[in-house]
Amino acid sequence: MNKTWPTVAAAAALSFVALVAPAHAAAAASGTVGSWRATVTRPGATENITLDFYADGRVCLEVDGGKSPGWWHGTGHQTFNYKIKENMFDPSGNLLGWVKIDQDAVRSGTAFTSQGISRVYNPDGTLRDSVHVTVDATRQSGHPSGTPC
Structure with a gap:
């Protein structure tokens, strides 16, 4: 009879973990959805952006009037x-390449900080550069500012 107790306890522990993990993801989702103004810092440059996070898992980056x-x-x-794919164009509209953005974020109240590696690609798909990027953001609204990209 004692042989089943560890099995029952293990099953209960696994059930608890299975219930808590989605709850953590849902909590992150409920606090992340909305419109955020942010400053991006990379080696040698900073720029201001807007990030809109949607409840269905989409995100839209807006910078200099362009959306990704x-x-x-x-x-x-x-x-x-x-994760975002940002296309880069010259003033004539020719594709210069793209950036694959991959950021891990920690939210605290109405702010979040994220960091990660952005990979810059040439138009032919060859990797040009990899750079460490940080983002410091402040919530502007609990709702995304527009329609998804």
Whole structure:
């Protein structure tokens, strides 16, 4: 009879973990959805951007009037990850390449800080550069500012 007790206890512990993990992701989602103004810092440059996070997992980056789509998901109680593909164009509209943005974020109240590696690609798909990037953001609204990218 004692042989079943460890099995029952292990099953109960696994059930608890299975219930808590989605709750953490949902908590991250409920606090992340909205419109955020942010400053991006990379080697030698900073720029101001807007990030809109949607409840369905979409994210939209807006910088200098251009928009780039991506996806995000909660990774813990106050943490999340987002990935965006940002196309780069010259003034004539010719594709210069793109940036694959991959950021891990920690949210605290109405702010979050994220960091990660952005990979810069040439138009032919060859990797040009990889740079460490940080983002410091402040919530502007609990709702995204517009339609998704």
